[in-house]
């Protein structure tokens with residue numbers, strides 16, 4: 001895997017080319033970069049990078065990670081390298097106890113700093129507790145001043161591995177969530193809302209958050225509402241699947257817990273397929289840092305799980321490119337269309353036919369800032 005800083009003018013030849021959203025690839029051509037952006041011009045006289053045996057597509061975006069987790073193992077720089085080596089140039093951090101982290105690698109990290117959780121409820125491992133709307137709004141003012149890229153809010157607990165269908169209670173009221181969204185929007189910041197259980201998801205939909213994270217155990221009616229809204233959904237399949245698929249984790253589960261998690265996963269995966277059929281805006285987020293979910297490599301796995309859940313490959317790939325860029329408000333990238341910054345991934349075959357090619361990317365081109 002090569003990581004290549006592109007000069008402001010460049011030409012890259014390709015065998016296949018996927019722009020990040022179209023239903024098919026283009027074959028045998030050249031992608032041009034001019035003045036640091038992808039260009040429609042084809043008369044640019046510049047040095048050529050020969051990738052005529054490979055497929056070019058947008059570099060990938062992971063919409064939900066926890067950079068500081070787990071607390072042992074790789075350091076931040078190593079984790080960021082893992083993303084780049086996996087073809088992921090942008091990632092959205094979903095909050096942590098330490099707040100903002102220093103970024104040492106050429107990754108685009110969208111930081112939440114501290115997640116906001118309701119005092120006395122789930123979330124103390126990911127951020128700061130607030131008891132009243134005024135405290136929440138003051139925390140948003142503070143996060144915005146420190147350079148947050150979005151506001152992460154914990155609108156519920158997590159789902160139970162012991163009791164099928166049981167989720168931690170919804171925490172913030174609709175009115176509180178609406179105030180949070182309004183204040184975040186005053187700073188032009190999107191709101192990413194952790195929500196599991198039907199009630200929490202419904203509250204988030206009503207409050208018009210930007211993205212719903214997880215969404216385990218929402219009802220079919222709520223799923224329909226989500227699918228017809230402008231709100232993005234990050235179903236984060238990987239952290240649940242890892243409990244079943246990673247032998248180091250599965251061995252710790254009682255047979256009853258294994259069964260609860262398996263049924264929960266199957267229900268969630270079915271919902272993803274139904275959401276896709278209803279036209280929901282689905283985004284790939286790995287929850288990397290959760291047990292068994294590796295930084296970087298897991299995104300190709302999440303894309304595969306989205307596809308296995310029933311999304312057409314094109315939709316599953318869009319979930320980590322064009323749709324992810326919309327959800328994360330990365331207006332300058334996410335597709336390979338004229339005017340966008342050249343964050344480009346090279347892989348060995350057509351990912352619209354074989355997503356496994358994402359597991360061994362060949363090169364990541366990073367545009368000049």
Ligand SMILES: [Zn+2]
Pocket residue numbers: 064065066094287
């Ligand atoms: Zn998370």
